[in-house]
Amino acid sequence: MARPKTYDREEAIRNACEAFWEHGYQALGVRELETLTGLSKTAIRSEFGGKEGLYLEALALYSDAAISSVLAPLKEGGMSQIIDFLEGLVDQGSITSSPWGCLVVNTGIENARIQSDKLHAATQSYWDALESHFAQALDNACARHEIAPDTDTAALAKGLVTAVMGVHAKNRSARAQTGGHALVALMVTYLDSLRTV
């Protein structure tokens, strides 16, 4: 039998996710990554396919975690769930609010040059998931007569996604997890105005 691994795979990916989230991809070297994740250079290479492979795993974890937790309520939810999600982006206690912004937003901006197909696919699928969850919740709201039946839910969902990106960008720029609160308040006001009284 072989020497046992000294790391827990999932915990290592979680650590990598946080590390990339905070520092960005390019600015984080493999050697520093070792200490932050508890992985050895050897493990990073053989187990994850090097720095980029680990980054993709981190992105996948981030994405899956968001979809299965904070996005889940939108599937059966309506206007209040959308508002809850938005407010979570700038709430101290929420896991979706962070002074580091959002790993997917950061990736989309920092790595626009690379144009790695895998990277683009990963970020794109995340935004698609967010958009379709918004659209679903809005359609639910329509069906439940929370908002007008002729509301353009598809366009509204797209706009919401971009607003979310703005909140994250602001949070990171301001190094404050409540940085984007003004836009959240504005969007909530707008969504409330759509409600059929």
Next chain:
Amino acid sequence: MARPKTYDREEAIRNACEAFWEHGYQALGVRELETLTGLSKTAIRSEFGGKEGLYLEALALYSDAAISSVLAPLKEGGMSQIIDFLEGLVDQGSITSSPWGCLVVNTGIENARIQSDKLHAATQSYWDALESHFAQALDNACARHEIAPDTDTAALAKGLVTAVMGVHAKNRSARAQTGGHALVALMVTYLDSLRTV
């Protein structure tokens, strides 16, 4: 008398601005910067203070150009000028719309780690300028009875700035200068709804 410079200073900074805008700061090496700007390594170092110095010049140019051109109409303007500005962010013909997003947004996200005081000051002052221009136009709109007198113009201005960041982030992520159109449409709808009929 000495050998004349082979470059035009302003043109070089313009080129540097475009280069950093497209490729980002970290991903752009000095050697590639030479060919893109027409500057020699020697000039980059002695005339601009190296790569970071040139970056700061590029940021200043970007910021000054925006303030003196596209932000200027907001000073005396009202709701229509705000809407014009927003629509310019995703209009093919506009200089504020770009598949590369916005240099200041990109800087705020990519260089969150560095925390260079100069860098932070440069980006912060840009967002402050945008916010105060929005606030001014909104106050004008109040004074002209375009919107309700009790409108919280300060909060609204803050929200608009974050929305602008979102549009730019989306434009860059989508590599399309119209990427953020849905949020622009949404914000315009909202602003229109504030108008006193």
Next chain:
DNA sequence: ATTATATCAATACAAGTGTATTTTTATTGC
């Protein structure tokens, strides 16, 4: 023409990059 000056071009440099390779170490079945 000579000289002074400031630029450009080429080279050099130390440090850091991600990756590859080698050596050591920890484990289990025999």
Next chain:
DNA sequence: GCAATAAAAATACACTTGTATTGATATAAT
């Protein structure tokens, strides 16, 4: 205890990074 296995640690490697230095070059006043 011994061999087999696979991971960790250490080292090495080729490459790039931003910067520094050196030598050639183009101007204009003398």
